[in-house]
Amino acid sequence: MAPYTIDPERGFRLATYAMWWIRASVTEYVLHSWSLVRTGTLAAQKKLFFSLRRMKNQLGIFDNGELTPEAAAELSEALNVSERDVIHMNRRLSARDSSLNVRVGEDGDAEYQDILPDEGPTPETLVADQEESQTRHTLLLSALATLPDRERHILSERRLSEEPVTLEELGNHYGISRERVRQLENRAFDKLQKAMLEAAPA
Template sequence: MASHIASAEPMQQYLQEARKYDYLTPDQERDLAIRWRDRQDRAALDRLVGSHLRLVFKMARGYSGYGLPLSDLIAEGNVGVMQAAQKFDPDKGFRFATYASWWIRASIQEYVLHNWSLVKIGTTGAQKKLFFSLRRLKARMQDLENGDLTPEAVESIATELNVPQAEVVEMNRRLGMDRSLNATLAEEGDSEWQDLLADDRPDQEASLAEAEERQRRQQFLKLGLGVLDDRERQILVARRLREEPLTLEELSQRFHVSRERVRQLEVRAFEKVQRAVVASAKEQKIAAADKGRELARA
């Protein structure tokens, strides 16, 4: 529905499209979700998703400080809301917006991480959390000035996110923080940038969605490992997936090759897994986008 709108048309037209859909009452939302789940009623899906396009726009703007086109962020958010609609269970008793928010956020964050040149692929969960939480934590501490953080602020953020203080300093410098979080979104508005920052505190519904997303990522990893031969798989697991990775020396003795050969095999294995995972993820996104276009034509 909205994927092609967000990428090919101006933002104003996207918002005009979003405003065509009224906000739903809980009963209306549940009825639409049941009609889609039980009867694959495309009109119901169109209205359920369409009524949350404004949520996609709001969440996407919260990530526009990373230097990526807003239209692309919205397109990724649209993929997320479509994924949420496919998995939403109205019988669990919570609102679709609560459930969809996690999928929208996850889709946008994945896109940001894959396109942010200063954040390497393969960062830990704590580093990713730091990447997306630094602005919010600085706003809470009212430390919004450009430049380095105070030692006290660095220590506080590092402790809360369980990352080394050096990573906090480095990430702060990378992001630049060239926009005050108290700046308004528009001259005529009173909403501030910090109002749109994603809140990473989990609730019950988000935890459920996160578990489903974790399962999806595990499936991706299993698929990726499946393209490796036995030696490559053992090396990659030992070097990248263990809590305490084995050294090159230990693996060189196990496989009777040089340490440099082990390193080469590790790099090759990681690249093969990465290509397999990216290809699979891209196929899923294309499928979700195709569903959106089908809805637009329906």
């Protein structure tokens, strides 16, 4: 790349100019090959990547991947970056990538991914939530069936629709005022709640 971008008229030697291109290429290679996760993309992050370990040695800071608040503050001031960036980069440099397909166990018949805990809900919780949702849906349908047609329609359009209809639109539909529609909606909602509570299992 250097031979194609150098400007001879500016007085730079090709060897000197090429050195900077080589250094930049090596820097990019180290950053991209260090981890499967992108380590540094901004100029400040790249500088921190190459300066942090050297500065820790200069200041006599030794850790096992977790910096003390005092050490983080000292490095932050020395490198002119935030403490958060220092802590984050230090953790990245202290830990290498591990494959989820690494064999574990005495016989090596299982992979690391097989023993990772599932932080999601348990099957029992999923089944219980589904049953509760079905129960609420059944109660809702039964309670709606007890309402007069007009109140059921107003309540459905106002509170059960993905795109609620305005009071004015319903008022025009039934030939009544917006305030009357609001009254019917509130009355229908109160009836609905009462019917669902009475029908709900103890």
